[in-house]
Amino acid sequence: MNEAFTSNEVESPRLSAEMLLAHVIGCDRLRLYTDADRPATPIERAALRDLVSRALRHEPIQYLIGEGWFFGLQFTVDARVLIPRPCTETIVESVLQHARSRPGFGGSAGESVLIADIGTGSGCIGIALAKHLAHARVVCTDVSADALAVARSNAERHEVDDRIDFRQGDVLAPILEHAACGQRGALSYLVSNPPYIPDVEWDTQMGRNVRGHEPEIALRGGVDGLDAVRQLITQGPPLLRPDGLLLIEIAASTADAVRELAHDERLLSSVEIVNDIDGLPRTLIATRSHK
Ligand code: SAM
Ligand code: GLN
Secondary structure (H helix, E strand, O other): OHHHHHHOOOOOHHHHHHHHHHHHHOOOHHHHHHOOOOOOOHHHHHHHHHHHHHHHOOOOHHHHHOEEEEOOEEEEOOOOOOOOOHHHHHHHHHHHHHHHHOOOOOOOOOOOEEEEEEOOOOOHHHHHHHHHOOOEEEEEEEOOHHHHHHHHHHHHHOOOHHHEEEEEOOOOHHHHOOOOOOOOOOEEEEEEOOOOEOHHHHHHOOOHHHHOOOOHHHHEOOOOOOHHHHHHHHHOHHHEEEEEEEEEEOOHHHHHHHHHHHHOOOOEEEEEEEEOOOOOEEEEEEEEOOO
């Protein structure tokens, strides 16, 4: 399996092979080594053959085993949602850091904190925040009813469904219609990993595992990649309370345009774009001013 994966350019061939085997046998990866002599049953062999042939067609391993990982938590994933990425953890880390250092932003009991997660997909951002901010209420939105079904099941899995509302709709529309969140200054945090791949990158730069298998609606952000990003930056700030944060994951190639859009917003101050581990500018973090 390892050799077939390597020659077919499947990502992380050895790890992928071990994950599929462990999934089929129903054990963790370590047991593969401690129990190496146990013969596979015919049913296990057939299941493995099917998964291997799908992996050879570059279907992401997380879809094959139905699990993804984000911020130390496990999420149920399938082809209805984007697979959570490590880069997106920057949004969660930045919110937690802010919340814990500012009185009234959710670090302690009794603080009422509202968070909106736009384009929630698997629910990973909103659920990780609800898990770590025990007093926060979160509204998770998506244009896709299929994605919301997955997000809802993940919220139940992590026992935070009693503090999360799920709403379907286009970008900020469900927030503006939400009784608690739609008011001026209601939100402490407006967070989003929206679709942001510009058309030219979609046509030329996407990996086979992404373009062939993940939902197109989760990825493509229009000609310049800014269809959703622009709406979040221009319509989001009034919904935030003073000192609240707007955090958006973006494509590195759009960083200059995003910086300009954010600088033009009267209600935003201290605009920064944080780099990912490869040094590429990937996360807009801007503060709602006191104006
Ligand atoms: N938040 C998840 C994450 O970080 O893994 C998923 C992010 S995925 C890049 C973008 C999500 O936005 C998808 O679930 C997609 O269905 C949703 N989406 C696409 N267009 C949208 C729109 N116009 N309004 C709201 N959500 C949208
Ligand atoms: N980071 C993802 C990718 O490059 C894109 C996610 C998105 O469009 N928000 O595959």
